[in-house]
Amino acid sequence: MGDLVLTTFDWVPEAPRGLVRDLRVRWALEEAGLPYRVASVPFKERGGEHFAHQPFGQVPWLTDGDISIFESGAILLHLGERSTKLMPADLQGRSDTKEWLFAALNSVEAASMPWVMFNFFGFTDSPERKWLDDFLTLRLKHMEAVLAKREWLAGPFSVADIMMADVLRPIDRFDGLANSPACRDYLARATARPAFGKAHADQMAHFAAAD
Amino acid sequence: MGDLVLTTFDWVPEAPRGLVRDLRVRWALEEAGLPYRVASVPFKERGGEHFAHQPFGQVPWLTDGDISIFESGAILLHLGERSTKLMPADLQGRSDTKEWLFAALNSVEAASMPWVMFNFFGFTDSPERKWLDDFLTLRLKHMEAVLAKREWLAGPFSVADIMMADVLRPIDRFDGLANSPACRDYLARATARPAFGKAHADQMAHFAAAD
Numbered sequence: 001m002g003d004l005v006l007t008t009f010d011w012v013p014e015a016p017r018g019l020v021r022d023l024r025v026r027w028a029l030e031e032a033g034l035p036y037r038v039a040s041v042p043f044k045e046r047g048g049e050h051f052a053h054q055p056f057g058q059v060p061w062l063t064d065g066d067i068s069i070f071e072s073g074a075i076l077l078h079l080g081e082r083s084t085k086l087m088p089a090d091l092q093g094r095s096d097t098k099e100w101l102f103a104a105l106n107s108v109e110a111a112s113m114p115w116v117m118f119n120f121f122g123f124t125d126s127p128e129r130k131w132l133d134d135f136l137t138l139r140l141k142h143m144e145a146v147l148a149k150r151e152w153l154a155g156p157f158s159v160a161d162i163m164m165a166d167v168l169r170p171i172d173r174f175d176g177l178a179n180s181p182a183c184r185d186y187l188a189r190a191t192a193r194p195a196f197g198k199a200h201a202d203q204m205a206h207f208a209a210a211d
Numbered sequence: 212m213g214d215l216v217l218t219t220f221d222w223v224p225e226a227p228r229g230l231v232r233d234l235r236v237r238w239a240l241e242e243a244g245l246p247y248r249v250a251s252v253p254f255k256e257r258g259g260e261h262f263a264h265q266p267f268g269q270v271p272w273l274t275d276g277d278i279s280i281f282e283s284g285a286i287l288l289h290l291g292e293r294s295t296k297l298m299p300a301d302l303q304g305r306s307d308t309k310e311w312l313f314a315a316l317n318s319v320e321a322a323s324m325p326w327v328m329f330n331f332f333g334f335t336d337s338p339e340r341k342w343l344d345d346f347l348t349l350r351l352k353h354m355e356a357v358l359a360k361r362e363w364l365a366g367p368f369s370v371a372d373i374m375m376a377d378v379l380r381p382i383d384r385f386d387g388l389a390n391s392p393a394c395r396d397y398l399a400r401a402t403a404r405p406a407f408g409k410a411h412a413d414q415m416a417h418f419a420a421a422d
Binding site for chain 1: 267282285302303306353354
């Protein structure tokens with residue numbers, strides 16, 4: 001356990017501000033009350049040092065003393081293991097948190113990420129778009145059934161909720177939750193948390209400071 | 212720690228045989244030498260019991276005594292915590308295994324899964340397909356740089372390699388690794404392991420038995 005340093009870009013264009021994935025990590029750190037500092041790497045020129053920490057040239061990564069971790073899922077899991085505010089202590093609760101953390105990334109975001117990008121690029125009318133719409137709709141239908149019956153995914157609020165809410169946010173931005181009221185309510189509950197507000201404001205301020 | 216039961220479909224059509232995600236779990240169980248049995252649920256009619264274990268109506272899930280886990284990533288992580296043949300014991304090795312497990316699912320499969328489906332449905336020529344081709348190509352370019360320099364992702368062979376190799380397999384089936392020789396070599400190394408061969412043969416036999 002060492003000092004926690006979260007690295008993100010020094011600047012990004014307007015469109016992704018508020019959605020850059022360092023937000024997930026900031027949110028978890030704020031929920032846990034863990035002290036951390038934020039470091040920056042250039043958005044425009046990504047060098048060898050960047051790829052040494054994040055082999056896909058993306059952000060964020062987290063260093064915890066000597067350990068450097070990329071992938072927002074792996075970082076949230078690591079922080080969950082540092083704080084019971086982020087992952088319950090009991091075996092069942094820990095297992096549920098982990099499976100929903102993966103589900104957010106692989107069962108929901110695998111459908112929503114290309115869907116969000118298709119919206120962003122204006123790919124609105126094609127067999128490809130139709131397939132992706134149907135794929136996302138089906139996954140959200142199943143999420144709707146789950147979220148209609150529970151406040152948070154794994155019992156108490158956990159990193160699974162941070163991840164799932166942050167995956168739902170860009171879907172909602174393109175009005176993709178119109179027929180998913182339980183998902184919308186869940187997202188509203190999650191983003192009403194003070195730690196989310198702090199994380200979001202900090203990310204916006206970070207990028208604004210570089211303009 | 213209890214008896215391990217892996218649940219998959221009773222039957223699937225020809226096309227996905229050999230690619231159903233229970234293979235990842237079978238492979239890990241075979242590598243670790245952990246005893247397990249395989250149970251089936253209907254492919255054609257998915258009931259409440261199925262959704263209670265797997266809220267998206269997919270397979271696989273694993274029960275370990277009283278704990279039931281869905282999401283192949285969460286299952287491999289759970290098994291990694293049961294066997295040092297699947298995840299190294301040291302802190303750095305464990306951290307690396309986890310980040311690459313997430314990377315396989317979220318940095319590579321998030322691009323490859325829709326790409327594979329587009330191939331399957333014959334979506335071969337459109338701006339949507341071009342975007343997806345470029346997205347996957349970029350991710351593979353970064354994987355190529357990583358795999359050119361190492362035998363396995365996290366030092367010794369681990370669940371991260373099982374996941375990454377199994378994510379690369381359907382890409383390779385549609386010739387998507389043509390310009391990625393290090394990825395192809397890595398995939399060949401991984402699938403040459405006896406545990407993969409056993410897992411693959413067992414999955415094929417399982418579905419063939421239901422015809």
